[in-house]
Amino acid sequence: MKALMISANTEYINMPTMPLGLACVTEAARRAGHETELVDLLPGHNTEETIRRSIHSFSPDIIGISVRNIDDQCMENPRFLLDQAKSVISSCRRFSDAPVVIGGAGYSIFPESALKYLGADMGIEGEGEACFPVLLDCLQHGRPFSGLPGLYLRDTGIQGHRAFERTLDRFHMPEMDLFSAKAYKEEGFWLPVQTRRGCPMNCSYCSTANIEGNMIRRRSPESVVEWLARCVEAGFRRFYFVDSIFNLPPSYALSLCNLICEASLDIEWRCILYPGNIDETLIKAMKKAGCSEISLGFESGCDRILKKMNKKFNRRDILRASSITADYGIRRMGFLLLGGPGENEDSVMESLYFVDSLDLESTMLTLGIRIYPYTKLAKIALMEGIIKRNDDLLLPRFYIIKGLQKWLKKTVDEWIKDHPDWIN
Numbered sequence: 001m002k003a004l005m006i007s008a009n010t011e012y013i014n015m016p017t018m019p020l021g022l023a024c025v026t027e028a029a030r031r032a033g034h035e036t037e038l039v040d041l042l043p044g045h046n047t048e049e050t051i052r053r054s055i056h057s058f059s060p061d062i063i064g065i066s067v068r069n070i071d072d073q074c075m076e077n078p079r080f081l082l083d084q085a086k087s088v089i090s091s092c093r094r095f096s097d098a099p100v101v102i103g104g105a106g107y108s109i110f111p112e113s114a115l116k117y118l119g120a121d122m123g124i125e126g127e128g129e130a131c132f133p134v135l136l137d138c139l140q141h142g143r144p145f146s147g148l149p150g151l152y153l154r155d156t157g158i159q160g161h162r163a164f165e166r167t168l169d170r171f172h173m174p175e176m177d178l179f180s181a182k183a184y185k186e187e188g189f190w191l192p193v194q195t196r197r198g199c200p201m202n203c204s205y206c207s208t209a210n211i212e213g214n215m216i217r218r219r220s221p222e223s224v225v226e227w228l229a230r231c232v233e234a235g236f237r238r239f240y241f242v243d244s245i246f247n248l249p250p251s252y253a254l255s256l257c258n259l260i261c262e263a264s265l266d267i268e269w270r271c272i273l274y275p276g277n278i279d280e281t282l283i284k285a286m287k288k289a290g291c292s293e294i295s296l297g298f299e300s301g302c303d304r305i306l307k308k309m310n311k312k313f314n315r316r317d318i319l320r321a322s323s324i325t326a327d328y329g330i331r332r333m334g335f336l337l338l339g340g341p342g343e344n345e346d347s348v349m350e351s352l353y354f355v356d357s358l359d360l361e362s363t364m365l366t367l368g369i370r371i372y373p374y375t376k377l378a379k380i381a382l383m384e385g386i387i388k389r390n391d392d393l394l395l396p397r398f399y400i401i402k403g404l405q406k407w408l409k410k411t412v413d414e415w416i417k418d419h420p421d422w423i424n
């Protein structure tokens with residue numbers, strides 16, 4: 001089968017992101033003997049023309065499209081990014097009769113409603129490496145799709161419950177030719193690398209369990225380092241560990257860092273650090289292995305709110321994480337998510353002053369929290385009448401505690417004026 005794989009994301013918000021997930025699925029399909037071509041629409045200029053040309057020259061039997069972003073999670077002025085994917089699908093329909101299959105993080109949070117909204121033929125919820133090649137085989141040999149794990153059809157819905165591969169080494173990491181590095185050169189980029197999937201932390205607002213499940217599944221650190229070494233050989237030097245939490249479990253993170261050091265890879269990397277239970281030995285090893293920046297996802301600086309968010313750390317832990325990383329010269333970007341359940345003027349001011357005292361290199365402030373299905377936040381929002389039972393939440397809905405919005409906006413605007421390194 002000839003599978004044209006398209007990454008629909010054209011957003012530069014925060015940083016340009018290379019389509020690692022689509023590359024993983026493409027790698028799996030070609031290792032299963034199918035002919036593939038990957039088109040990354042981000043660096044291009046004329047999406048419709050790029051699609052037309054790719055379809056014309058490749059003549060695909062099937063088109064796989066990766067849907068990363070639904071929206072930008074900005075309450076004040078939300079941008080609904082799914083329409084970009086919708087127009088990519090329309091272009092595919094214009095130039096080809098091949099069936100269109102969608103997947104990706106954005107799709108997996110809303111498998112039914114996103115499929116309906118986007119008008120694709122099928123969707124694969126969760127990781128695509130196992131199901132997509134089997135789907136291609138079924139299409140090639142005219143076999144039925146029933147029972148395929150995580151597959152949704154537009155007309156008949158789910159075909160089989162999604163599966164979570166326990167040993168990620170069963171899925172090959174993508175070869176470098178799947179990343180159009182040259183096209184990204186001008187922007188500068190951090191090559192994404194994933195070592196683990198799944199998050200058991202169950203933060204009250206988070207959608208990761210919907211996307212990757214709540215059990216940590218890993219690649220062996222050896223296979224990750226072997227891949228990094230090949231990337232270095234191919235000329236890549238900067239990496240972004242896209243695991244939801246880099247330091248979980250800490251023993252895994254430590255082995256990974258030690259192996260990177262042993263391999264003498266001269267690389268620079270960033271990751272997302274959970275502020276709980278930080279051990280100096282790990283931070284030291286991270287620095288030695290090339291970590292230059294961490295995203296510290298604490299979200300609040302008030303213990304009462306942290307508890308409500310189901311965070312397993314407190315202000316003391318955040319302070320410790322921040323000061324140890326600073327001691328090792330690692331840049332720190334902090335995140336504050338203000339206006340959630342239980343928030344009041346005191347807790348907001350406590351957070352602002354606390355984060356100010358950390359003296360981070362930068363802080364990202366978000367007002368209001370995007371509500372995702374199956375979360376504790378969605379339950380609270382339903383109880384408080386902010387959302388309705390039949391609201392599928394595909395169109396972004398936000399939680400902001402009643403009565404605080406105006407004051408919060410004014411306070412944050414004033415705060416940011418005096419803090420040039422804070423971003424809203």
Ligand code: B12
Binds near residue numbers: 064070102106128191
């Ligand atoms: C790391 C990360 C970032 C990093 C990215 C760094 C980098 N260099 O790539 C940073 C911090 C920069 C970032 C920024 C943003 N992010 Co972000 N990010 C993530 C995170 C944690 C991991 C993404 C990732 O790379 N996963 C690893 C790859 C391998 O997995 P994958 O892409 O999901 O692919 C698998 C499957 O989905 C599937 N699949 C993928 N494509 C396809 C295609 C087909 C055909 C099939 C069958 C299957 C399939 O198979 C793949 C392999 O198993 C996710 C949350 C999560 N746990 O997924 C959020 C997430 C994707 N981000 C999200 C958002 C919103 C954003 C921002 C808009 C936030 C902002 N306002 O700044 C920006 C947008 C950036 C951009 N330019 O597009 C949302 C998207 C949902 C939504 N509401 O839109 C997520 C889901 C988090 C959330 N809130 O729920 N992000």
